[in-house]
Amino acid sequence: MSEEKRLKIAIQKSGRLADMSLQLLEKCGIFLTKSRDQLLCRAQNFPLDILLVRDDDIPAFLATDVCQLGILGQNVLLEKQAISNGIFSSLEQLLPIGQGKCRLSIAVPHDFIYESIASLNGKVIATSYKGLLGQYLATHKIKADIVTMEGAVEVAPRTHLADVICDLVSTGSTLISNGLVEKDVILESQAVLVMNQISDPEIAAIADKITSRIKAVLRAENSRYIMLNSPTKSLEAIKAVLPGSKSPTVMPLQGCDDMVAVHAVCEEGVFWDTMEDLKDCGANSILVVPIEKMLD
Ligand code: ATP
Numbered sequence: 355m356s357e358e359k360r361l362k363i364a365i366q367k368s369g370r371l372a373d374m375s376l377q378l379l380e381k382c383g384i385f386l387t388k389s390r391d392q393l394l395c396r397a398q399n400f401p402l403d404i405l406l407v408r409d410d411d412i413p414a415f416l417a418t419d420v421c422q423l424g425i426l427g428q429n430v431l432l433e434k435q436a437i438s439n440g441i442f443s444s445l446e447q448l449l450p451i452g453q454g455k456c457r458l459s460i461a462v463p464h465d466f467i468y469e470s471i472a473s474l475n476g477k478v479i480a481t482s483y484k485g486l487l488g489q490y491l492a493t494h495k496i497k498a499d500i501v502t503m504e505g506a507v508e509v510a511p512r513t514h515l516a517d518v519i520c521d522l523v524s525t526g527s528t529l530i531s532n533g534l535v536e537k538d539v540i541l542e543s544q545a546v547l548v549m550n551q552i553s554d555p556e557i558a559a560i561a562d563k564i565t566s567r568i569k570a571v572l573r574a575e576n577s578r579y580i581m582l583n584s585p586t587k588s589l590e591a592i593k594a595v596l597p598g599s600k601s602p603t604v605m606p607l608q609g610c611d612d613m614v615a616v617h618a619v620c621e622e623g624v625f626w627d628t629m630e631d632l633k634d635c636g637a638n639s640i641l642v643v644p645i646e647k648m649l650d
């Protein structure tokens with residue numbers, strides 16, 4: 355009997371994307387014999403193996419077909435593509451995951467006079483992203499020296515290693531505690547599902563299945579089910595307010611000739627403002643509930 359074909363997906367072993375990536379696979383109904391010390395975990399109920407590695411290594415594993423899917427920051431993928439001569443060009447971003455959001459920014463010490471990107475001419479910039487920074491400087495015709503650092507980039511100005519830095523920022527608290535001010539955003543980034551071209555049709559079918567489950571999970575997470583009662587005459591106004599909903603279900607309400615019940619899946623955030631707008635249109639008994647799974 356031939357051995358069952360299995361897909362390999364690489365995710366971060368430990369760090370900012372590690373828990374989120376495992377949880378995403380679990381929400382897709384994939385359960386692992388989980389041992390964080392292992393390099394490879396087997397899914398019990400799906401033809402999938404999970405490689406637990408450093409995020410920086412995922413593009414190389416994808417490019418060499420050690421794995422076929424990976425979850426990593428766009429910043430890592432784009433940097434590898436920027437510094438290599440085409441070996442990562444076949445890697446494709448399939449889906450934004452909506453987590454691990456950050457930006458690659460230029461930040462300067464408080465006393466550095468930054469009027470525009472041109473203020474970087476002749477300066478020394480410390481970064482772990484020399485590829486992306488180099489491209490950005492070239493686009494803006496800036497001549498600056500780049501000092502590459504693996505970590506602790508934010509201390510470079512204080513230790514006179516560099517005048518300014520280019521680093522990942524999310525809340526900005528690391529910058530503040532190092533006396534730095536964010537001035538320019540080079541890249542907005544988030545975690546993405548990345549694929550390399552797959553030649554084996556059976557492996558490609560497994561990749562399609564996983565991708566569509568991940569899409570469904572992300573869609574459900576961003577969607578809400580709204581139920582409300584509406585005066586019949588206000589129905590059109592209420593439909594116009596319902597965020598990102600295509601065709602709501604409208605049902606009669608027993609004993610109320612001039613009222614209907616409206617149920618809708620809203621694929622955008624439903625905020626207090628939205629609920630108050632619905633109420634102003636005449637809606638009452640408004641219920642908003644999360645959706646666990648969704649498949650078209
Ligand atoms: P590894 O040991 O896997 O190499 P790492 O130290 O390179 O880990 P983390 O700090 O865990 O990586 O960050 C992983 C990813 O999280 C980043 O590449 C980036 O896409 C995202 N991220 C989100 N916010 C931030 C932030 N404030 N600083 C750094 N990365 C962030």
Ligand code: ZN
Nearest residue numbers: 408409410411
């Ligand atoms: Zn890393």
